[in-house]
Amino acid sequence: MHAYRSHTCADLTKANVGETVRLSGWVNRIRDHGGILFIDLRDHYGITQVLCDPDSAAFADVEKVRSEWCIRIDGEVKARDPELVNPKLPTGEVEVFVREIEVLGASNELPLMVFGEQEYPEETRLRYRYLDLRRESMQRNMTLRSDVVASIRRRMWDNNFREFQTPIITASSPEGARDFLVPSRLHPGKFYALPQAPQQFKQLIMVSGYDKYFQIAPCFRDEDPRADRSPTDFYQLDMEMSFVEQQDVFDTISPVIAGIFEEFGGGRKVDAPGEWPQISYRDAAKWYGTDKPDLRNPIKMQDCSEHFRGSGFAIFAKLLEQEGTEVRAIPAPTGGSRKFCDRMNAFAQKEGLPGMGYIFWRDQGEGIEAAGPLAKNIGPERTEAIRQQLGLDVGDAAFFLGGKPSSFERVAGKARDVIGAELGLTETDRFAFAWIVDFPIYEKDDETGDIDFEHNPFSMPQGGMDALNGDPLDVRGYQYDLACNGYELVSGAIRNHKPEIMLKAFEIAGYGEDEVKSRFGALYQAFHYGAPPHGGCAAGIDRIVMLLADEQNIREVIMFPMNQRAEDLMMQAPSVPASDQLMELSLRVIPQE
Structure with a gap:
């Protein structure tokens, strides 16, 4: 028999009853039922229940084990009584009676529990990431990530792409973020940079005559952290093609992305690539307040400036006398209650704006009537014209923001998302894609x-x-992004050659x-x-997996992420270099005042 296991903790079924087996794994949970000890033994593949009673020679040793000890057991597979079968486990019809046990690795008292899904401070989770990664949800997320990457590679090869690796140590290049610099020992005073993306290299591969390139590329950017972005490094599906126009890139990458979401989306609806709209950057900002709109939400904002120009609502009327200003409406179907309107007005104030004007429509028995402060100021003719333009009816509302679009678009976009979610208009079991073009x-x-x-x-x-x-x-430019459910998944361009x-x-x-x-x-x-026309794109692996895993924070799908301050608490990075390291690199640290 193998030194550590004859089966994994997901293998055993009723067909194995009567066999002597060897299992290795971690103690997930221990239960004492009247002197009989039950242990849920866990490995990467699953859980098997093992048990021991005082008749076993191993009983005294089994009594000593604690949660997260790594152990090996030998024992006999037995069928569970019918009423004790656990249908939630693949191994739920059997259990293993322990005859022998060996402790492979004892555990100290745990700083966080692995069994269950208790909430712990992020600092604790990242400092003890190797324990956090044992949790069922994290095992599931990391397995998903690995499977997604494998599937992407297969799909790219099936599309006649070849994978080539580009350098990690290179020269600085403006990619919209700060570089991580690497000092050169052999060339004092000079620095390499970690690549923000393989941008120049993949273009040079096209100039070199290779028609289609891809790689799962690590990228390094010194950025401020966000929930959907790592502050130091991330991975992307990087691809480039020669002799293509913008639509050729769309037609190539769209089935790959759609296929990934169909394969790993858990049955959620995936819009077909032929249905993905192409929206100009300008229209995306006007309709959705963002260049990465969530199209699961049907709300589309509209310019209602003409209805307020010269109206009795002096705030908007005076704003519209200034160049470059407008009043934009956010329709809110079914949002026609004063309570909801007041709540959204308070939302705008929390976002730093004075508030949001609103109108809601009701029927008081004498036909449809507009209500709210704005309605009183601009009169029934203008409110009816607004209602007609927005396609609203009794029980609906509209919210209004005015000024230069750059001053309110961000809040308008967030308000649209909140309205769609609170009114139940946003489809939650769908992946909705859109190409944003003409940047x-x-x-x-x-x-x-x-x-x-x-x-x-x-x-x-x-x-x-x-x-x-x-x-x-x-x-x-011939620049484009692919948005999905409010996130940017893909960014690319036809290159200037x-x-x-x-x-x-x-x-x-x-x-x-x-x-x-x-x-x-x-x-x-x-x-x-002789550079050929060429173009391509890059798709964010971390962000794709985050959406598929239904997580809100990208650190949940990265095995060893940094914290919000770009620190690795487990490895204690960044760290202070030794003085001899600095001398060898001809560097000196200037203390910060």
Whole structure:
């Protein structure tokens, strides 16, 4: 017999009754039933109930074991009495009578319990992550993650992609976040960077004549943490294709993403790729208040400025006299009660706005009537016109925000999500996808007036060189994101592969020719040697698994994540380097005041 096990803790069935078996695992739970000791023995695969009574030579040793001890047992498989069968376990028809036990690893008193799903502070969970990972939910999440990655690889190979690895130590590149720098020992004063993405390398692979590339790529960005983003590193499905247009990329990656969600979505509805709308960045902001809309929620915001221009509601009327302002309505079907309207008004105040105006419609026996402070100020004709525009009826409401869209869009988008959830309008058992397209390439800093890249700097502008000769803020790129249930899952672009357009694009953002050649020399030079048109995208593995696992925090699907302060509490990173390490790297730490 094998030194540690003849079966896993998920293998045994009634067919094994009478056999002598060997199992190894952890003590999940111990129960004493009148002198008979029952142990739920757990390994990665499942649980088997083992038992021992005073007639067994191993009884005295079994009495000593405690939760999370790692043990090996030898014993005889017996059938459970019919009334004691546990249908929730694959091994629930049998139990193993212990004849011999060996303690493989004793455990100290536990800082957190593994059995059950008790809540513990995140600091405790991350400091003792190896214990936290033993919990059933975490085992399930990490298994799901592994299976998703394996499925992605199979699907990419089936689409004639080949997997190539790109460097982890490279040069700094502007990708929209801060780099993690790595000092060079051999070149004092110079630094490598951990790649924010394999962006330049995958483009160079296309220039090298490889038609389709992918990899499950680690990416490193020094970012502020959020619930759906790791502050240090993450993994993405990175892909690139030659001789393609934007729709070709969509047609390639959409079935891969849809297939993953169909395979691992637990029966939830997955919108078919042919049904995924393509929404411009501008329309997404106008309709949903975000470039990653949750389309499970049917609410679409609308511009209602004309109904308030010159109206009796002075706040909006005066706002609309200023350039670049508007009043936007958030329809709320079935939200027509003063209590709900007041609650949403309080929500806006918590988000830092003075409030949200509202109108709700009711029937007092004399036909439909508009109610609320706004209705009294603008009169019945205007409220009826608003109702008609929004397609609302008795029992419905609408909320209004005014000013420059940049000042209220974020709150409007959040309000739309809250309204959809509280009124039961958002489908909870569906994955709804949308391609967001036509991103602006540039943005202007409100304080300095400087123009910089708004999105990926390596994207082809729509209209090529001609587009770059006009107002930079009007330039749209062949850039696209895939949104799902309010999260960005995929981001990509058709690349700028012409050196003269590349120079012009960077010049507008304040990068001179010498700087472009210095920072992106390989890419710039490669474009002079027959670069093919190419494009691609990257899909966030962590975020995909988070959605599939129905988790709200990305750290629940990352095996060893950092905390909110970008610290690894288990490994105690970041740490202070030894003085000889600094000397070897020609570095000196300047104390912070």
